[in-house]
Amino acid sequence: MTKTPPASIESIYHSLASYYPDADKSLITKAYSMAQQAHAGQKRESGEPYFVHPVEVAAILVDMKLDIASIVTGLLHDTIEDTSMTLEIIKQEFSVEISELVDGVTKLSKITFKTTEEKQAENFRKMIIAMAKDIRVIFVKLADRLNNMRTLEFMSQAKQKIIAQETLDIYAPIANRLGMSSIKMELEDLCLRFLHPDIYYKIAQKISKTKKERELFTEEVTHIIDEKLREYDIIALVTGRAKHFYSIYRKMERRKLEYEQIFDIIAYRIIVESITECYKALGVIHAAYKPIPGRFKDYIAIPKANSYQSLHTSVIGPHGERIEIQIRTQEMHLVAEGGIAAYWKYKEGKFDSKQSGNIAWVDRLLEWHKALQDPNEFLETVKIDLFAEDIFVFTPKGEIKQLPHGATPLDFAYAVHTDVGHHCTGARVNGKMVPLRHRLKSGDSIEIETSALQSPSKDWLKIVCSSRAKAKIRSVIKTQERQRAGILGKELLDKALRTTGTSLNKQEKIDVLQQLAEKHSFSSTEDMYRAIGYGKIAPENMLDIKPPEPTTMEKIFRSATHKSDTHSIIQVAGIDDVLIRFARCCTPLPGDTITGFITRGRGVTVHTAQCTKTLDMDPDRRIDVAWANQGLIKRHVRTRIVATDEPGLLATLSHLISSSGSNITSALVRTTKDRKAILLFDLEVTSTIQLQKMMTTLESHKDVISAERVHI
Ligand code: MN
Numbered sequence: 001m002t003k004t005p006p007a008s009i010e011s012i013y014h015s016l017a018s019y020y021p022d023a024d025k026s027l028i029t030k031a032y033s034m035a036q037q038a039h040a041g042q043k044r045e046s047g048e049p050y051f052v053h054p055v056e057v058a059a060i061l062v063d064m065k066l067d068i069a070s071i072v073t074g075l076l077h078d079t080i081e082d083t084s085m086t087l088e089i090i091k092q093e094f095s096v097e098i099s100e101l102v103d104g105v106t107k108l109s110k111i112t113f114k115t116t117e118e119k120q121a122e123n124f125r126k127m128i129i130a131m132a133k134d135i136r137v138i139f140v141k142l143a144d145r146l147n148n149m150r151t152l153e154f155m156s157q158a159k160q161k162i163i164a165q166e167t168l169d170i171y172a173p174i175a176n177r178l179g180m181s182s183i184k185m186e187l188e189d190l191c192l193r194f195l196h197p198d199i200y201y202k203i204a205q206k207i208s209k210t211k212k213e214r215e216l217f218t219e220e221v222t223h224i225i226d227e228k229l230r231e232y233d234i235i236a237l238v239t240g241r242a243k244h245f246y247s248i249y250r251k252m253e254r255r256k257l258e259y260e261q262i263f264d265i266i267a268y269r270i271i272v273e274s275i276t277e278c279y280k281a282l283g284v285i286h287a288a289y290k291p292i293p294g295r296f297k298d299y300i301a302i303p304k305a306n307s308y309q310s311l312h313t314s315v316i317g318p319h320g321e322r323i324e325i326q327i328r329t330q331e332m333h334l335v336a337e338g339g340i341a342a343y344w345k346y347k348e349g350k351f352d353s354k355q356s357g358n359i360a361w362v363d364r365l366l367e368w369h370k371a372l373q374d375p376n377e378f379l380e381t382v383k384i385d386l387f388a389e390d391i392f393v394f395t396p397k398g399e400i401k402q403l404p405h406g407a408t409p410l411d412f413a414y415a416v417h418t419d420v421g422h423h424c425t426g427a428r429v430n431g432k433m434v435p436l437r438h439r440l441k442s443g444d445s446i447e448i449e450t451s452a453l454q455s456p457s458k459d460w461l462k463i464v465c466s467s468r469a470k471a472k473i474r475s476v477i478k479t480q481e482r483q484r485a486g487i488l489g490k491e492l493l494d495k496a497l498r499t500t501g502t503s504l505n506k507q508e509k510i511d512v513l514q515q516l517a518e519k520h521s522f523s524s525t526e527d528m529y530r531a532i533g534y535g536k537i538a539p540e541n542m543l544d545i546k547p548p549e550p551t552t553m554e555k556i557f558r559s560a561t562h563k564s565d566t567h568s569i570i571q572v573a574g575i576d577d578v579l580i581r582f583a584r585c586c587t588p589l590p591g592d593t594i595t596g597f598i599t600r601g602r603g604v605t606v607h608t609a610q611c612t613k614t615l616d617m618d619p620d621r622r623i624d625v626a627w628a629n630q631g632l633i634k635r636h637v638r639t640r641i642v643a644t645d646e647p648g649l650l651a652t653l654s655h656l657i658s659s660s661g662s663n664i665t666s667a668l669v670r671t672t673k674d675r676k677a678i679l680l681f682d683l684e685v686t687s688t689i690q691l692q693k694m695m696t697t698l699e700s701h702k703d704v705i706s707a708e709r710v711h712i
Helices: 009-019 026-038 052-063 068-076 087-093 096-109 117-133 136-150 157-177 181-195 197-209 211-231 245-255 275-288 330-343 353-358 360-371 375-387 409-416 418-422 467-499 504-509 512-519 525-533 539-543 552-560 612-616 649-659 688-699
Strands: 237-242 266-272 311-316 322-329 390-394 400-404 424-429 432-434 446-450 570-572 580-582 594-599 603-608 625-627 635-644 663-671 676-685 704-710
Touching: 009 026, 009 052, 026 052, 026 068, 052 068, 052 136, 068 096, 068 136, 087 096, 096 136, 136 157, 136 181, 157 181, 181 197, 181 245, 181 330, 197 211, 197 245, 211 237, 211 266, 211 275, 266 275, 266 330, 275 311, 275 322, 322 330, 400 409, 409 418, 409 424, 409 446, 409 467, 418 424, 418 467, 467 504, 467 525, 467 539, 467 594, 467 603, 504 512, 512 525, 570 594, 570 603, 594 625, 635 649, 635 688, 649 663, 649 676, 649 688, 676 688, 688 704
Parallel strands: 266 322, 580 603
Antiparallel strands: 237 266, 311 322, 390 400, 424 432, 424 446, 570 625, 594 603, 635 676, 635 704, 663 676
């Protein structure tokens, strides 16, 4: 890396004139002197005056060809935090726009990512929101970070590592996502230098050692390529340069190679006039040099998510070595280097903020932000989007959809349309039926099957990986959950009211419910029902009544599970903290296939899937339930054994039962006139399998006529 001379107000003006000759420089001049005054006397870790830093940051922003407001913000970005400057002064002296930008950068600067996971999520969210609000905030932040990374050597080693890691985790991917590849590459190289100095210097040394040789070689190859293109009347700018250190390092890591084993250190670039020329040039190259299979990528037809466009190919070059070639137009080149910053256009010296509407990614961030209230979910979503590699697949009509790596037909369905996603039942990939969790590959053609009866479930979250699908499914589940909680809460309250001799219907007529809601600070009765449904408040407490006496079975049940309540035994789809009871008709055991019903005033009742009683129930009240912590919970079950009445029978059977691992909580014996004994055992068992084994053991005893599970 070559040392560039320090930035100055003159060098800023000079660069600015190259892309914005009529710029009104007065604001920059003003910001320059105000920042100089504000930072007077302050020093950096390097011993230099602090003011050097904001000037360098402003110079980077000029290199990015940004507008006056961004450059002014660069100059002022550290004044609020470290000096007596206030946002009020900035607003008066400059504009609301600039004071908001400075405020945004100041807030971002306070964010660190090396705290607890939760804090990190919240901070990331703040950053994305700031970015979505005005993308220039992140441009200034990236410039700030770039200058800090360039001067990181003056920090303590511990600090170097923390800042470099954070840069590698957060800022470099953001620069990449915004397509700002030169900033991304420089950040990555600097991170490598401070995180793995040994590797960095080894690569640097080897690259410089072979420099002369390589330059000669590169020159020769570029010349040969240029000649070849000329033969076909293609005027092109051909260049070749060493890849950035970090990409060499990644290649070494990924393929477990030594530096010497990496041949394609040089990337060649062909810049031509038009898109047609790009493909023509590609044809010439492929005709002259043997292409390496699987390495051709057409990012012109299918641009990357960050708008990057180019043709990529690898060929066996003129000297029999492998070379990588990128072909693009001048316009694509500007975008490739500067990313979305290259899109900013000037209109009478005004920043055209409408341009940000073109950046679909930023728009999507805001959409998710609205859909995902939980910062952790939001972080996860953004991270997926930030770091994932994309695949490209086709609709039956040949339309292209871009999805993250690992996407399934369900992701595709959501990419087509939210409703297609919600009702997706299956898919055909390249004409073949596949399961929903099938992983798609680039180039797949996908046809989605839908049914009006289908709707999203929590399990789908495990199948999808695109942020869009996740957000859509979560929002449906949240709505369902709210609705169910509302229904449930209303019924629980009704039940509690009935114990006081009234009912919901009667109370509704005399407005008592509204008063009850207000008394407990709910904004509406619906809110109150939901709170009850979610188990946040018990209706008995609201009404100041004693909870109803539990039934005998409930007493037994409670004593057996006093430590782990029903919540931890049963999971109810979409609802946490709900009242759960086991149906008396079929008394399900852990291991039984079960189904739940939202029942009037009793929360969710769990039946075995086979229970005939469930056939009569309203299917709309059905809810998915599952056993949790299987094997850890004891459940009560009653068995009825008919046996020949022999002396010592009770002792023998008790022994058989307890040696199978079950606990007998009560036993009742009755004998009949024909010398038969009927024994009722109440047992504690942990699973259906355990019960079945025990029954088999009992039945095989010589005196036992029958053994069966009975429902209480
Ligand atoms: Mn700074």
